[in-house]
Amino acid sequence: xxxxxxxxxxxxxxxxxxxxxxxxxxxxxxxxxxxxxxxxxxxxxxxxxxxxxxxxxxxxxxxxxxxxxxxxxxxxxxxxxxxxxxxxxxxxxxxxxxxxxxxxxxxxxxxxxxxxxxxxxxxxxxxxxxxxxxxxxxxxxxxxxxxxxxxxxxxxxxxxxxxxxxxxxxxxxxxxxxxxxxxxxxxxxxxxxxxxxxxxxxx
Numbered sequence: 574x575x576x577x578x579x580x581x582x583x584x585x586x587x588x589x590x591x592x593x594x595x596x597x598x599x600x601x602x603x604x605x606x607x608x609x610x611x612x613x614x615x616x617x618x619x620x621x622x623x624x625x626x627x628x629x630x631x632x633x634x635x636x637x638x639x640x641x642x643x644x645x646x647x648x649x650x651x652x653x654x655x656x657x658x659x660x661x662x663x664x665x666x667x668x669x670x671x672x673x674x675x676x677x678x679x680x681x682x683x684x685x686x687x688x689x690x691x692x693x694x695x696x697x698x699x700x701x702x703x704x705x706x707x708x709x710x711x712x713x714x715x716x717x718x719x720x721x722x723x724x725x726x727x728x729x730x731x732x733x734x735x736x737x738x739x740x741x742x743x744x745x746x747x748x749x750x751x752x753x754x755x756x757x758x759x760x761x762x763x764x765x766x767x768x769x770x771x772x773x774x775x776x
Contacts, residue, residue, distance in 0.1 A: 586619065586620065586621045587619040587620060588619070588620045588621075588649075588774070589621045589623060589645075589649070590620070590621070590650070590651065590770065590771065590774060591623055591642045591648065591649070592606050592622065592623070592624045592625065592651050592677075592767070593624075593625045593635050593638050593639045593642070593651070593652050594606065594625070594626070594635075594653045594654075595629065595631075595654045596628065596630055601687075601716075601718055601719065601720045601721075601723045602653050602683050603626055604720065604722070605723050605724045607624050609768065609771065610622045610623075613771060613774075625642055631654075631661065631665075632652065632654050632661060632662065632666075632676075633661055633664055633668060635654055635665075636652055636665060636668045636669045636676075637668075638652075639674045640672055649770075650674045650675070651674070651675040651677055651767055651770065652675070653677045653764070653767070654677075654679075655679040655680065655681065655701075656678070656679070656680040656681050656682070656759070657682040657700055658700075662756035666754065666756065675767075675770070677763060677764050677766065679761070679762040679764060680755070680756065680758055680759045680761040681697075681698050681700060681701065681704070681760065682698075682700065682701035682704060684701045684704035684705055684716065685761075685762055686762045686764045687704075687708065687714065687716065687723065687734075688704055688708060688713070689733070689734040689738055689741070689762065690713075690727040690733060691708075691713040691727075691730060693740055694760070695741060695744055697760060698759070698760060731768070734764075734765065735768060738762050738763065738764065739765060741760060741762065745758040745761055
């Protein structure tokens with residue numbers, strides 16, 4: 574169980590948000606959030622947002638990693654992963670809920686979130702490669718899975734991505750039976766919620 578927060582004045586950082594991304598540190602997800610966090614930095618901060626690089630690449634493994642990194646009860650953790658080829662979503666979401674760990678989920682892949690920076694679409698892509706090809710065909714972005722400057726290339730469209738993510742969430746909720754889990758939606762992403770969470774950390 575995470576420890577209680579130390580007495581005031583015994584720790585400079587009062588709260589941490591850990592973001593655990595699947596794959597190695599050169600993956601686009603990790604690079605995207607590291608770049609976003611960097612632009613939020615300010616002097617005298619009392620909070621810290623940290624991306625945890627791990628080679629774990631399944632939802633359950635990432636939730637287990639998230640459990641390990643939380644040191645204090647007021648610290649928060651969010652797992653970033655997608656549906657692309659993975660099947661144990663019910664177990665992953667249940668484990669996260671039971672351990673108060675948030676999930677930033679994309680279906681079919683993280684690349685759908687990138688696409689939303691440029692346009693809204695409710696098209697159900699079959700895999701990440703199809704989205705990458707679509708991005709290139711539409712001349713939106715020359716993208717690869719280890720694109721280290723993906724945030725720099727998309728940041729001017731971030732407000733559009735957040736707006737489009739809210740729109741697809743509303744579309745899927747209204748178009749599917751009540752109670753349908755988000756991992757059964759395609760397309761879907763709630764990465765906008767993680768961006769908003771970072772923003773509320775009051776750097």
